[in-house]
Structures are given as C-alpha cells and as structure tokens.
Amino acid sequence: MAANETTAAAMTSPRDSEAIAARDRAAEYLVSRHRYRWAEALPWLACIAVFFLFPDRLTFGSQVLVMVLFALSLDLILGYAGIVTLGHAAFFGIGAYTVGLGAAKFGWTEPVSGLFAAFVVASIAGFITGWFLLRYRGLTLLMLTLATAIMMQEAGNLRSDLSGGYDGLPGLVFDPLLGRFDYDLYGHTNYVYALVVLAVVFYFVRRIVYSPFGQALTGIRENVRRMHAIGSPVHWRLVTVYTIAAGIAGIAGALFTQTNAYVTLTVFDFENSAKVMVMLILGGTGRLYGAFLGAAVYMVLEDYFSKLSPTFWQFGIGLLLVLAVLFARRGVLGLFEQAGAYFGKDKNLDKNLDKNKGTKP
Amino acid sequence: MPQFAIIAVSILFDGLAYAMFLFITSVGLSVTMGLMGFVNLAHGAFAMAGGYIVVSLTRNLGIGFAPSLAIAAVVVGAVSVIFERGLYRRLYKATDLEQVLLTIGLAFMAIATATYLYGPIPKSVPLPTWLQGDISLGFRAFPTYRAFLIVLGIVLISVLWYAFEKTNIGAKIRAAVDNRRMAESVGINVDLLFTLTFALGSGLAALGGGLAIQLFGLSPSFAVLYLVLFLIVVAVGGLGSLKGTLLAALVIGVIDTGGKYLYAEAGGFFIYAITVIVLLIKPAGFYGRE
Amino acid sequence: MTAALQVQNLNRSFGALNVTRDVTMSLERGARCALIGPNGAGKTTLVNLITGVLKPSSGTVLLNGVDITTSSQATRARGGLARTFQINQLFRGLSVLENICMAIGERDGENSNMWRSAGAKRSVIDEALDHLDSLRLVDDALRLVRELPYGRQRLVEIAIALAQKPRVLLLDEPAAGVPSSESHLILDVVANLDPDIAVLIIEHDMDVVFRFAREIIVLVQGAVFTQGTPKEIMSNEDVRAVYLGQEGHDAVQRGGGHV
Numbered sequence: 059m060a061a062n063e064t065t066a067a068a069m070t071s072p073r074d075s076e077a078i079a080a081r082d083r084a085a086e087y088l089v090s091r092h093r094y095r096w097a098e099a100l101p102w103l104a105c106i107a108v109f110f111l112f113p114d115r116l117t118f119g120s121q122v123l124v125m126v127l128f129a130l131s132l133d134l135i136l137g138y139a140g141i142v143t144l145g146h147a148a149f150f151g152i153g154a155y156t157v158g159l160g161a162a163k164f165g166w167t168e169p170v171s172g173l174f175a176a177f178v179v180a181s182i183a184g185f186i187t188g189w190f191l192l193r194y195r196g197l198t199l200l201m202l203t204l205a206t207a208i209m210m211q212e213a214g215n216l217r218s219d220l221s222g223g224y225d226g227l228p229g230l231v232f233d234p235l236l237g238r239f240d241y242d243l244y245g246h247t248n249y250v251y252a253l254v255v256l257a258v259v260f261y262f263v264r265r266i267v268y269s270p271f272g273q274a275l276t277g278i279r280e281n282v283r284r285m286h287a288i289g290s291p292v293h294w295r296l297v298t299v300y301t302i303a304a305g306i307a308g309i310a311g312a313l314f315t316q317t318n319a320y321v322t323l324t325v326f327d328f329e330n331s332a333k334v335m336v337m338l339i340l341g342g343t344g345r346l347y348g349a350f351l352g353a354a355v356y357m358v359l360e361d362y363f364s365k366l367s368p369t370f371w372q373f374g375i376g377l378l379l380v381l382a383v384l385f386a387r388r389g390v391l392g393l394f395e396q397a398g399a400y401f402g403k404d405k406n407l408d409k410n411l412d413k414n415k416g417t418k419p
Numbered sequence: 420m421p422q423f424a425i426i427a428v429s430i431l432f433d434g435l436a437y438a439m440f441l442f443i444t445s446v447g448l449s450v451t452m453g454l455m456g457f458v459n460l461a462h463g464a465f466a467m468a469g470g471y472i473v474v475s476l477t478r479n480l481g482i483g484f485a486p487s488l489a490i491a492a493v494v495v496g497a498v499s500v501i502f503e504r505g506l507y508r509r510l511y512k513a514t515d516l517e518q519v520l521l522t523i524g525l526a527f528m529a530i531a532t533a534t535y536l537y538g539p540i541p542k543s544v545p546l547p548t549w550l551q552g553d554i555s556l557g558f559r560a561f562p563t564y565r566a567f568l569i570v571l572g573i574v575l576i577s578v579l580w581y582a583f584e585k586t587n588i589g590a591k592i593r594a595a596v597d598n599r600r601m602a603e604s605v606g607i608n609v610d611l612l613f614t615l616t617f618a619l620g621s622g623l624a625a626l627g628g629g630l631a632i633q634l635f636g637l638s639p640s641f642a643v644l645y646l647v648l649f650l651i652v653v654a655v656g657g658l659g660s661l662k663g664t665l666l667a668a669l670v671i672g673v674i675d676t677g678g679k680y681l682y683a684e685a686g687g688f689f690i691y692a693i694t695v696i697v698l699l700i701k702p703a704g705f706y707g708r709e
Numbered sequence: 710m711t712a713a714l715q716v717q718n719l720n721r722s723f724g725a726l727n728v729t730r731d732v733t734m735s736l737e738r739g740a741r742c743a744l745i746g747p748n749g750a751g752k753t754t755l756v757n758l759i760t761g762v763l764k765p766s767s768g769t770v771l772l773n774g775v776d777i778t779t780s781s782q783a784t785r786a787r788g789g790l791a792r793t794f795q796i797n798q799l800f801r802g803l804s805v806l807e808n809i810c811m812a813i814g815e816r817d818g819e820n821s822n823m824w825r826s827a828g829a830k831r832s833v834i835d836e837a838l839d840h841l842d843s844l845r846l847v848d849d850a851l852r853l854v855r856e857l858p859y860g861r862q863r864l865v866e867i868a869i870a871l872a873q874k875p876r877v878l879l880l881d882e883p884a885a886g887v888p889s890s891e892s893h894l895i896l897d898v899v900a901n902l903d904p905d906i907a908v909l910i911i912e913h914d915m916d917v918v919f920r921f922a923r924e925i926i927v928l929v930q931g932a933v934f935t936q937g938t939p940k941e942i943m944s945n946e947d948v949r950a951v952y953l954g955q956e957g958h959d960a961v962q963r964g965g966g967h968v
C-alpha cells in the first residue's frame with residue numbers, strides 16, 4: 059500500500075520531496091565513491107610500519123615502492139583507459155637514464171630536480187610515441203609498443219659510450235636529499251624518499267581517475283564506439299593519459315636509478331614491461347590499490363622463492379597468471395571485493411536499489 | 420668476384436635460410452591469429468618444446484635428426500590440441516589483455532619446465548653427416564645445413580601454398596579468415612577448422628624449433644626471445660596471409676642478417692625500425708585486411 | 710533555410726560490394742523521416758557514413774550547411790548530430806546515471822577536467838536525472854546497465870543520444886530486439902521527441918513507420934529506390950513488390966535471432 063502511494067506521488071509531481079530525496083541519493087552515491095575511506099589508510103600505514111619493523115630491509119622496501127609507482131602508472135593506461143601495451147618499460151628506462159646520464163655526464167646530481175627532469179623527458183617521449191601509436195589497437199598496438207621499447211634499448215646499446223651498455227652506469231653519486239639527508243647504508247633515507255614521492259604522485263593519480271576525465275577514460279575502455287558517438291575526442295584523451303602515465307613511469311625509473319645508484323640497459327627489457335603488467339594484473343587493474351598489492355606481493359614472493367629456486371618461481375608466476383585469467387579476472391583485490399560483497403559488507407548500493415525498487419511503477 | 424658482391428651473396432644466403440626458419444615457425448601463428456584473432460604468446464613455447472624433443476630423441480634415444488624433427492612436429496601438434504580445446508577455447512571472446520596474460524603465463528611455465536628438465540645452458544644437436552660441412556660454389560663455401568633449410572623451406576611453402584589455394588580445406592580457411600560470420604552462415608565448421616590449423620601451426624612451430632637448434636643453440640629463453648620475431652613477422656605480414664608471412668619473413672630475415680654483417684653493433688635495431696615503419700603505414704601489415 | 714542534414718551523392722563500398730550508391734537525401738529542421746529497406750540494404754552503413762564512423766569513397770555530408778564530410782565523429786557530435794545503435798553500445802559496467810552524465814560531460818567539455826571529482830557538479834546530475842525522468846528511467850538511475858532488461862537498455866541508448874541535445878537524431882531500429890509488449894514504451898518516446906529535432910528513424914515495423922513519419926525513404930541495395938510521403942509510398946506498387954511484400958519474410962528473420 060505504502061509503496062503504491064509513493065509511486066503515485068512520484069509520478070504525479072516529479073519535483074516533490076520524495077523525488078528530490080531520490081536525486082540527493084543519486085548525487086550522493088556518485089560523489090561518495092570518490093571519498094577517502096578509512097581502509098585506504100591501510101597500505102600507507104603498512105608502508106610506515108615496514109620502516110620500523112624491518113629497518114634492515116629498507117633497500118628492498120624502496121625497490122618495492124618503485125615498482126608500486128611503476129605499476130600505478132600502468133594502471134592509469136591499462137586499468138582505466140584499457141590500453142594494452144607491451145612496452146611500458148620504455149618510459150621507465152627513459153626516466154632511469156635521464157637521471158643516470160644527468161649524474162654521470164652532466165653533473166646533475168640534485169635528486170628532486172632530477173625526478174622532475176625525468177618526468178618531463180618521459181612525458182615528451184610518451185606524447186610523441188602515443189600520438190602515433192594510439193591510433194592502433196590489438197596486435198598492431200602490442201607490436202608497436204613492444205618494438206618501440208626494444209628500439210630504445212638497441213639505440214642505447216649503439217651509443218654504449220653514453221649509456222654504458224649492458225654494463226650500465228655504475229657508482230652514480232647523488233647529492234644529499236634536500237641538501238641535508240645523506241644516503242645511509244640501510245637505505246632509510248631512500249625508503250622515506252621513495253614513500254613520499256609515491257604518496258605525492260598517488261594523490262595526483264587519484265584525483266585524475268576520479269575526475270570527469272578519469273570517467274571519460276573508463277568510458278573509452280568500456281565502449282569506445284559510444285565515446286566517439288557522443289563526441290569524445292578519444293585519441294586526444296588517450297594521448298593525454300598516455301603522456302601522464304609515461305611521465306610517472308619516468309619518475310619511477312628515476313627513483314630506481316637514484317636508490318640503486320646505478321642503471322643498465324636492462325631497464326628497457328621486455329621482461330620489465332611484462333613484469334609490471336603481471337604485478338598489476340595480480341593486484342587488480344583499474345582500482346589504484348591493485349598496484350600496491352600486486353607489486354608488493356609479487357616482489358616479496360619473488361624475493362623469497364627466487365632464492366629458493368628461480369625456476370620454481372617462474373613456473374609459479376606463470377601458473378598464477380593462468381589461474382588469474384581463468385578464475386580471478388579482477389585480481390586479488392577483486393577477490394577481496396567479491397568476498398566482501400559475499401559477507402555482506404558492501405551493501406550500500408544494494409540498499410539504495412531496494413529503496414528504488416519500492417517506488418518502481 | 421668483388422668483395423661487396425661476396426658479402427651481398429652471403430647476406431642473401433644466410434638471410435634466406437633465416438627467413439625460412441621464421442616462415443616455418445610463424446606461419447601457423449599467422450593463420451590462427453587471422454582465424455580467431457587470438458593473441459598467442461605461447462607460440463614460441465611450442466617451438467621450444469619441439470626443439471627439446473628433438474634434442475632428447477637424438478641425444479638420448481639415438482634417433483636420427485630428420486625422423487626426430489617429424490616426431491617432434493607430430494607430438495607437439497597433437498598436444499597443442501589439448502591446450503586449444505582445454506584452455507584457449509575459453510578465451511576466444513575475451514579481451515586481448517586476457518589472451519596475452521594467459522599465454523604469457525603458459526610461456527613462463529614452459530620455460531620453467533624446460534629449465535628444470537634441461538638446465539639453462541644452450542643445447543646443441545648431432546647432425547647426420549649429410550648435413551655437415553659446406554657446399555662450395557667456387558667463390559665461397561656455404562654451410563650445407565643452411566642450404567638444406569632453404570630447400571626444406573621452399574618445399575614446405577609449395578605444399579602449404581597448394582593446400583591453401585587449391586584444396587577444399589584451404590578454401591574454407593581463406594573464407595573464414597576473410598569473413599568468419601559469412602563462412603559460418605554457409606555451413607563451414609570454423610571451430611573444427613581452427614583446431615586443425617592450430618595443430619598444424621603448432622606442429623610447424625615445433626619443426627621450426629628443431630631446425631633452429633643448429634642455428635642459434637637451444638635454451639629455455641628461446642620461447643620468449645624468438646617469440647618477438649615471430650610476432651613481428653605475423654604483424655608485418657598481415658594476419659592470416661600466407662603471402663604476407665612469407666614476404667615479412669624474407670624482409671625481416673634478410674634485413675636482420677644484413678644488419679648483423681654490416682653493422683653488428685646495431686643489434687636488432689633495424690628490424691624493429693622496419694616493423695614500426697611498416698605498421699605505421701600499413702597497420703594491418705603487408706597483406707592484412709584493414 | 711538550410712537543411713539540418715544534407716547528403717549528396719554518397720558512395721561507399723566494401724571490397725567489391727557497393728553498399729551505398731549515390732545516395733542523396735536531406736532532413737529539414739524538425740523532420741520526421743523514416744528510412745526503410747530490406748535487410749542488408751545499407752541503412753546502418755548510411756548512418757555510419759553520416760556520423761563519420763565510416764568514410765565515404767565519394768560524396769558530401771552537410772550538417773546545418775557546414776561540410777562535415779571529412780570531420781571526425783567528435784566534431785559532428787558537437788555540431789548537434791546524435792545517433793543510436795542497432796545493437797546497444799552502452800557503458801555496461803557503469804550505472805545508468807553515469808552513462809547519461811558521460812554524454813553531458815562530453816557535450817559540455819566537462820570531461821576534460823582532471824581535478825574536480827566526477828559527480829561533484831550537481832547541475833550535470835540534475836540534468837541527467839531530468840533526462841532519465843522524461844524516459845521513466847529514474848528508478849534505474851543507480852543500477853548498472855548490464856543488469857537492466859534489454860528493453861530498458863534500449864531506452865538508455867536513446868537517453869544518451871538525447872542528453873547530447875542533438876539538432877539531428879538518427880535512430881537505428883530503436884525497438885530492435887525488444888519484445889512487442891515493451892516496444893510501445895520506446896516508440897512512445899520516439900513519438901514525443903522535441904519537434905525541433907530533425908529525426909531519421911530506421912524501422913522495420915510498417916505500422917510504426919506510417920504512424921511516425923511524414924516522409925519515407927526506401928533504400929534498396931544501397932541506392933535510394935524512391936521517397937515520398939507515407940501515402941505515396943503506401944500506394945507505390947514497386948515498393949510493395951521489393952519491400953512490403955517481404956515484410957513477413959523479414960519478420961521471420963528478425964524473430965530468428967537477427968541482430
């Protein structure tokens with residue numbers, strides 16, 4: 059009975075209070091999904107906890123943070139815009155070599171400005187290659203991205219007088235951070251440095267993916283034909299996000315060089331492109347924290363198992379990929395979410411729906 | 420004979436042998452990708468498996484090189500059907516990304532298995548006497564093995580060309596590559612056709628893997644290292660096109676060989692540059708459907 | 710006055726198949742035009758040529774007098790051209806509301822904003838809900854599109870196009886695939902469209918066509934076979950022969966899983 063009355067009310071005058079309340083709910087629903095949640099503090103708290111709990115493992119910790127940043131940049135283009143690339147290591151490598159060459163050949167040893175330089179150079183590379191490559195899809199795009207990365211590697215090898223070839227540029231020296239904090243044996247400074255950079259970049263990435271622009275990227279991933287039809291400048295949007303992601307991968311590469319104090323041409327390896335993709339997939343694409351979880355889990359497992367047996371580790375990661383594709387297409391985070399929904403934690407949306415069902419004509 | 424001519428002939432000869440290897444190994448990948456649009460990054464693993472079977476048969480069981488090649492092709496072709504039916508089939512409608520991930524996963528598993536069974540050190544294979552040594556053409560001696568590779572390649576190309584262009588099954592495959600829906604609507608069983616070509620393509624890859632041992636040595640990383648080349652040949656040639664695959668194999672084979680003769684420091688730079696240029700101009704490759 | 714949409718001598722072929730042959734037509738402001746023709750006549754292809762999904766091999770397309778033949782799809786959409794697809798093209802993983810907001814955001818350029826939170830602009834949401842309201846879709850606003858029954862999805866398809874505030878609207882079989890018990894909902898919407906919008910509708914149901922259209926174009930094998938008022942078309946013997954006579958046949962085909 060009550061349901062019928064609300065129905066009649068909603069239909070006779072759509073502007074009445076019930077309808078306005080429904081509108082508020084809808085608006086609230088859209089905005090609420092972008093608010094910070096308490097659970098989002100967890101990965102950051104974990105990063106801080108690691109600093110105090112494993113003070114002698116922080117060099118490894120910095121490596122993990124670098125890979126999280128790298129995976130985050132891939133998430134922007136793969137997870138949100140749906141661009142499948144096999145050459146993302148190209149931008150990581152460009153960033154790595156920007157600060158590497160800067161320090162080795164030009165005496166540019168100030169670290170923070172080095173990161174900016176890496177961001178700019180990698181972004182430019184991303185813009186130029188993206189402009190040409192992002193017109194294509196499928197196998198063509200896969201091959202073009204793959205070939206671009208390998209070409210950069212080969213070009214670096216050609217000029218091994220500059221790049222140091224596969225022996226690399228060892229023993230790079232960078233200034234103390236902010237002119238004050240020197241690099242210590244255990245990598246304490248490096249860890250905090252990497253964590254702060256990650257947090258800053260993460261903030262920007264989070265804003266982007268939850269912005270209307272980020273929503274448009276999701277639209278391109280979900281249905282590019284419709285995006286064209288509603289007048290979206292699809293190519294431009296893709297080039298924009300590709301440029302940003304390239305820049306962030308460049309920052310990750312620069313951090314890699316700075317925290318390791320060396321860089322070799324292997325940063326351009328296909329394995330590097332594949333590895334970051336595997337991390338992201340295992341964590342879960344298109345959900346920001348998938349990059350955290352995926353990179354952390356992958357690196358820790360790799361560290362542990364590859365000491366036991368690299369062969370076993372490789373087999374395991376292959377098996378994980380196969381299983382992920384067959385049974386957990388949304389990664390580990392996706393599994394968590396499913397479990398959460400199963401145990402009834404995520405019923406907010408459903409509640410909204412139930413209310414609406416009551417007023418359905 | 421002037422020096423440059425000798426070099427040119429050497430490049431052509433070695434490049435041709437290399438191109439035959441590329442063609443034999445890639446052609447199956449091209450046709451299956453053309454038929455189903457399935458991105459199969461495990462193709463290199465099938466080739467590697469073929470190579471290791473040849474190593475085992477010749478070294479451990481003392482079977483001759485040529486029969487070993489045939490056995491490897493048949494075994495891998497048959498086993499690939501299990502993968503196709505059991506795994507690949509579930510992902511025909513999935514995204515590129517999922518196909519890439521599944522098949523990279525399989526490739527990793529294959530590499531790990533090969534490392535476990537055969538170790539990371541490159542293997543070689545004992546050749547029968549008739550494939551050893553050189554054939555002298557006066558101005559230069561050519562390795563018999565490469566000459567054999569070229570002849571075998573030409574024979575296989577002729578057979579495949581005949582099967583593709585002149586037989587009933589070949590016509591069906593071409594129709595299905597051209598327009599799958601249309602082919603299905605006139606009653607062609609594309610699923611079955613695909614399984615057949617998949618098995619044939621994997622078998623040929625295994626043959627290519629066996630043939631490659633003498634050229635490059637065989638180590639587990641073969642599955643990924645050469646995969647990139649196979650993919651390039653397929654993409655540059657155009658999916659599902661025999662002619663395109665052959666042309667791409669020749670171009671890539673000769674240019675890569677030439678680059679290594681004349682400007683070794685550049686490594687693979689030239690083939691990647693060529694790949695990018697061709698694909699930017701013709702995104703679907705030489706003979707692909709736009 | 711310039712026509713809202715003008716198509717002149719448009720041609721297109723796929724390989725040896727001439728799918729569009731020398732098509733010339735125009736829609737005045739507020740036009741109600743039906744495009745009919747047997748399956749495979751090239752109706753969808755014509756829409757794809759007009760909207761820029763496909764490039765014509767020759768001919769011109771004018772939107773409000775402006776030559777858009779070589780323009781991108783985005784330029785055309787911004788010029789006031791909207792379409793629906795014969796097969797749903799929706800953001801299936803997003804809510805209905807977000808589907809509509811996407812169209813509004815692209816129309817207003819809001820989707821270039823990287824800093825504001827999506828959904829923070831209340832005016833966009835209100836407008837989207839107004840559109841949904843007018844199509845009786847408000848109750849489904851927060852449901853994911855893929856969870857809706859097909860008939861409702863067809864309505865979302867139209868809602869997105871309307872959210873673009875088009876001057877010219879091309880509807881490709883809007884009720885296709887919807888059981889006839891529900892199709893009247895969609896056809897009501899079509900019948901009540903803003904009289905200023907020029908509408909071209911592709912439709913197989915001749916009752917609908919005759920009720921809705923003030924003008925009918927018959928397309929056969931890619932070429933305009935004839936055009937005229939419903940009365941003229943109804944009494945045209947040739948049309949009966951090529952098309953109306955086939956209606957039963959087509960209906961059977963469509964029932965048999967035609968997409």
Ligand SMILES: Nc1ncnc2c1ncn2[C@@H]1O[C@H](COP(=O)(O)OP(=O)(O)OP(=O)(O)O)[C@@H](O)[C@H]1O
Nearest residue numbers: 723728746747748749750751752753754755795968
């Ligand atoms: N991309 C394409 N490549 C090749 N042929 C195509 C393509 N698109 C359409 N065709 C062919 O063009 C012809 C016209 O197709 P179109 O979809 O325009 O017909 P239609 O009039 O919309 O038919 P229907 O009533 O079935 O929707 C058909 O024969 C179709 O097979």
Ligand SMILES: [Mg+2]
Nearest residue numbers: 752753754795
């Ligand atoms: Mg149609």
